[in-house]
Amino acid sequence: MAVEEEGRKGIPSLLSSGEENIASNITQLIGWTPLIEMKNIAKKDGVEARLVGKMEAYQPLCSVKDRSALRMIEDAEEKGLISPGVTTLIEPTSGNQGIGMVFIAVQKGYRFIAVMPAKYSLDKQMLLRFLGAELILTDPANGFKGMIGKVEELMKTIPNSYCLNQVTNPANPDAHFKWT
Incomplete structure (x- = not known):
């Protein structure tokens, strides 16, 4: 099920619900980039803030x-x-x-x-x-x-x-x- 949310189009997460989420067009996947918490990097560098990175490789052509x-x-x-x-x-x-x-x-x-x-x-x-x-x-x-x-x-x-x-x-x- 495709969704629209404040300027973002795409499929939320294939794992986020029991509902079937299938894009009808590959462009719907653009902008739905997973985030990953980088605890090891933050700890190693002494960063007190929560450090999060975007996985741009999950874009259809792996690019921002x-x-x-x-x-x-x-x-x-x-x-x-x-x-x-x-x-x-x-x-x-x-x-x-x-x-x-x-x-x-x-x-x-x-x-x-x-x-x-x-x-x-x-x-x-x-x-x-x-x-x-x-x-x-x-x-x-x-x-x-x-x-x-x-x-x-x-x-x-x-x-x-x-x-x-x-x-x-x-x-x-x-x-x-x-x-x-």
């Missing part, structure tokens, strides 16, 4: 970036800026945020184009493609400006395209106020 990617996409949807099956999302990325974005975008029915310099890690390039991104590589000598230039060029030629712009998008840090 899942939260901000979901929030940026949902924020743009809520504002009527993008629509599944209509909008092509184009994003400059070094990999981590783009991985979260393509994962959620594809789940929701968006075409996703990731733009990154060719020198960036091959494993991230492969993962982006595996998750469903079209990948456009830019000349590494042009750096960040080269990525932005390519995104702007693509947005002029691809109808119904939109850039979530992770660097300046207020929904990016907002995700952590709501869900982290």
Whole structure:
């Protein structure tokens, strides 16, 4: 049974009740991160406070970036800026945020184009493609400006395209106020 709670969506805990808790979509699991008390670390370091850590590896893609990617996409949807099956999302990325974005975008029915310099890690390039991104590589000598230039060029030629712009998008840090 999926639940909503003050900005958090997800399945509470598969062990929290006798009820069957099954997500209908993997994005519902984002934000429900188990906490673990770190008594040994606190004791060893002489910390008097209760020390608790979040197990981000329990996010669908094992990353805190899942939260901000979901929030940026949902924020743009809520504002009527993008629509599944209509909008092509184009994003400059070094990999981590783009991985979260393509994962959620594809789940929701968006075409996703990731733009990154060719020198960036091959494993991230492969993962982006595996998750469903079209990948456009830019000349590494042009750096960040080269990525932005390519995104702007693509947005002029691809109808119904939109850039979530992770660097300046207020929904990016907002995700952590709501869900982290």
